Amino acid sequence: MHLLQNQDGPLVFGRWRKQVAGRAGQVWGGVRLLAPPRGYSPDFLTPTLPEPGGELDDGIEALLSTPRRRLRADLTELAEDRRIPAWGQRLADGDVPSLRALADALRRHHRLAVAPFWSHIRARFDANRAAVGAAMLNQGLAGTLPLLHSSLRWESPILYVDGGHLGDDLHLRGRGLRLVPSFFCWPGPTLLKDPDLAPVLVYPVDHDPLWLAGDPAAPSAAPEIALGALLGKTRATVLRAAADSCTTTDLARRSGISPASASHHAGILREARLLNTRRVGGAVIHHITPLGAALLHGNG
Structure with missing residues (x-):
């Protein structure tokens, strides 16, 4: 909800925001007041489940079981920075219908903003x-x-x-x-x-900035030609291959070059701040930066 009310992370979330935001107001009702674009939102909205990997229903059940003192403490904290509507006061009092209405709104939000993706x-x-x-x-x-x-x-x-x-x-x-x-x-x-x-x-988590940009392996001809002219054909291919995070071996395979050559080109792209590289265990993982994604997608 925070990200739908601000403009943060435009390269990663911009297209998702455009697809979802137009209908979000109808889905949320006044629930957005509990998750403002900046600052505090109540802890009870993000309950910690006993076991990791729980489903939506587990989270909803935990929310419905929130103790009244927790509801009141969290909403009192929220009220220090903004006005709480009347239904929020009922929620703070542990009103069961208000809690169920909140749970229903969160289910609608999940169907709109999470489930399709x-x-x-x-x-x-x-x-x-x-x-x-x-x-x-x-x-x-x-x-x-x-x-x-x-x-x-x-x-x-x-x-x-x-x-x-x-x-x-x-x-x-x-x-x-x-x-x-x-x-x-x-x-x-x-x-x-x-x-x-x-x-x-x-x-x-690490993000692929092009996750909603269509097939990154098949861009239009004009950006591809321009990118090749700017970086060189091989280096442009390496940048495109790294649009989805990958190891040096994967980068070489996708680009049709040797691992040594892939590592060399990745190093140059990293110096230009078009790629980031980090070591995870014995593997080296490359992923494209927002600047690299903008250049690749023709938005730079």
Whole structure:
């Protein structure tokens, strides 16, 4: 809901926003007031499930089971920055019909903004799970945490989140920290507001900026010719091959060149800030930057 009310991440979410935003108002009703484009939104909207990988129904059931004190505390926090409508006050009082109306609105939102794109979203989750699993096996926790996002910095025993947007320190007090990848978390990791809740760090998955741009392997002739003239035919092919995150071996196979040549061209594209590269376990993963995506798609 946040991303549908702001213009963040235009290269990644712009086309999705155009497809969804026109009908979102009819689907949400006043629920958007609980998830403003900036700032705090109630923690009870993102319940932590006992087991990872739960379905929508599990999340809805957890929301419907929110204790009244949690509803009141979260909505009181929200009211510090904005006016809460009358139905929000009823929600804070634990009114069951209001809770069910909220659950119905969230189901409608899921059908509109998530379900039609689920195959791609799930693929991003699967890729993240594989990359993080490989990193944990090969590098341990200390080597994995900084790979989750560029703003994360591990200096044992403290995990720093650069940027200053999370506010106060969070002390785990032996409770552990659950890491939750999110497709719609942008631009950096976030935490639940209440320090007494089970600690959860939500971080963005890696994105393919061209996920709704049609087939990136078959662009129109004019941009392809121009891109080849600018970068050289082979380097343009390598950039196009990296539109979906891949290893150096995959990059070489897709481009029809040797792994050594693929690594060389990827290095030049990286220096030009058209590609990012990171090591995950024994593999080197390349993915296109927003600048590279704009150049590739003719929007630069």
